[in-house]
Each structure stands twice: as structure tokens, then as C-alpha cells.
Amino acid sequence: MRHFDIEMNNLKKKLLDMAEIVQEMIKFSVDMIVKRDINLSQEVFNREREANLTEIVVDDTCLKLIALNQPVGADLRFITSAMRINSDLERMGDEAVNICEIGENLLKYPDLKPLIDIPKMAKTVVAMVIDSICAFNTSDAELADTVLSKDDEVDELKITIIKDLLEFMTDTSDKTMLIRAMDLMFIAKNLERLGDHATNIAEDVIFMVHGKDIRHLRSF
């Protein structure tokens, strides 16, 4: 195996490590809300530092790979896509941290029945995240396509959740109930954002595989 190929495999491995950390952060943050387990937030906060460090290592690896090997074509696309995916992953970790910070407030109070469609939305978003990483790992543009197709579903779930919570807020004069409903709205927004990042990664995978920039295609 050429030295360059070893280095490229090494980059891929580092980015998959980053993805692993961030996927855990997302899973723990979602479980924290759905299973009402306050201890899980610490798991997320512990991993944030690791994610931040790994982000810098991956970026540095990409820059060195370009500077020392002058890649072109598919190799260059792989490296620049890796930089972009790396950045999306780090921001996904931030969303997980945000969910936990809201969750720490939310879990001070008893459960707001119902959690509406939050668990369903979380499940869909986590599946998008897993599939987008898997599509990157196996260079599977078709799998990346299925991630894109779930984006509308997530948007609709978010709209339903916010509408349902608003009904709930109108019917209560209890301030703590109001706060909890708002916290759930913010969590729905964070979940939507996680779905957006998974969509970005899926678009990068398609670009990486086909060399075709499909971003914003639906809006042209």
C-alpha cells in the first residue's frame, strides 16, 4: 500500500472516531430526555472535550495531507469532504450539549405528559445520523440519498410538536408547565438542527462519490 493510501485510511479512521464520539453524545442526550436519566448529561459533557480535540486533529491531518501530497480529483474531494463532515460533527456535538443543558432544567420537574412526538422525532434523527455516517464509511451514495429523503419527515414532526405544545401552553396557567413546554420546543429545534447536519453530511458523501454538488438542488 502506498504511503499516501495509508495516510488516507488513517484520516478516515480518525473521522470515524470523531463520528463515534458524537453519535454517543447524541444518543446519551436523547436518552437523557426520553428515559429521564439525569446522569447521562455528564456522559455528554465528558465527551465534548474529546470531540473538540478530535476536530482539531482531523482538520490538521487534512491540511497536512493536502500540503504534502498535492491530491487531485477523488482524493482531494475526499479530504475536503472530510473537513466539512468534521465541522458538522462538531456542531452536532454542540447540539447534544444544548439538549442536555435544557434537559437538566426539564428533569427538575415531573414529566410533562405527553412528551408529544419528541421520542419519535429523536428516533428519526438518530437514524439519519447513523445512516449518514455509515454512508460516509462505505461511500454509499444511495444510503446518503435515503437520509435526504427523511428531512421533510423531521420538519413535519417538528411543526406538529410545536403546535401540540402551543395548545398545551394555552391551556395552562402554571408557570413551571409553561417552562417545560418551552424547553421541549427548544429540544425539538435542536433535534431539527441535528437532522440538518446529517443532511449536510449526506450531501457531502454524494459529492465525494459522484463529484457532483447537489446542495440546494431542490431550490433551483
Next chain:
Amino acid sequence: MRHFDIEMNNLKKKLLDMAEIVQEMIKFSVDMIVKRDINLSQEVFNREREANLTEIVVDDTCLKLIALNQPVGADLRFITSAMRINSDLERMGDEAVNICEIGENLLKYPDLKPLIDIPKMAKTVVAMVIDSICAFNTSDAELADTVLSKDDEVDELKITIIKDLLEFMTDTSDKTMLIRAMDLMFIAKNLERLGDHATNIAEDVIFMVHGKDIRHLRSF
């Protein structure tokens, strides 16, 4: 002037065009809310398509510059920073679109008095955006530093706004009032996100100028 230098200037010009479009989108979206001028949302939507197209052109220019010139050191840092800044700018445009979409609902109703600290927060965020772009344009790491220092101010303003709006929500049983207060909360979140993107750009400028990755430095 070398052909490569001409190409680099060309990239910088394209990225500044992108920044110009996005700055206009942000300004119009903020003015729409603060001045209650519904017509401004159309100005934002019109520019979104242009921003999306320009994003793709800038990225393509960066890839070609790397592939054809094999830059290293400061030149390579400039190009990869341009890719990152380009991506932040496009997402800032999305935030402006989000603000307008919320604004179109908000402006159906009379003004919710007071708008609390939203205009103040918007002013701070717009200044951060302008300074981050200017820092990029003039390679001014010190100006970029001042952008970073405003991040905490924006966070504090957001916390105050959400607290004030919550008080307001507790005191009303009017559903439309509740919706308007919520819309303003979401706008505060969008403004916070715009500030985050300006911070990202400022960090990229510092990396570009000094070759030092300062992301997450405060958390280590």
C-alpha cells in the same frame, strides 16, 4: 502579478461577494422585525438563491485552486479558511430566512410591547457579522479578537430576553400573545446562532493569519 495571485484575489473577491449578499439578508431580516416592514422578507428570499449559487461557485473555485496550484502554508490556510467561511456564510443566510419566516407570522399581529432587548441583541450581532467579514477582508486578527469578545454579551442578552418573555407569557392567557412571545424567543435563538457563525469566521481569520487553531481554546 503571478497567475496564482490573480486567482487568489479572484477567490477573495467572490467570497466578499458572498459576504455582501448574506450581510444584506441579515440586515433586511433584522429590519423586518424591528421596523415591522413585511416587504423586506421578499428581499431576503430573493437573495437566498443567489447565496446558494455563490456558495457552490466559491467552493468550486477553492477546489480548483488547490488541484491546479498545490498551495502550501499560508496560501493553503487561506483557501481552506475560505471554504469554511463560505459554509458559515451560507448558514447565516439560512438563519436570516428563518427570521423572516417567523417574522411573517409575527407581523400579522400588532406589536408585542416591548420587543424587550431584541433590537439591542440584533445590533450587537450585526456588528459582529460586519467586523468578522472586515477582519477577513483586511486579515486583521485583532479585529477578529474583538468579535470573539462579544460572544458572551450576546449569550447574556439572549438569556435576559428569554427570561423577560417567559414572565410575559406567564401573565397572559391570550393565545396570540403567547404565540408572539414564542416567535420572539425563536428569533433570539436565530440571532444567537448568527453570532456563533460570526465567531466561527473570526476564529478562521485568526487561524488564517497566525496559523494557530484557537477553536475550543477556552474549554481546554
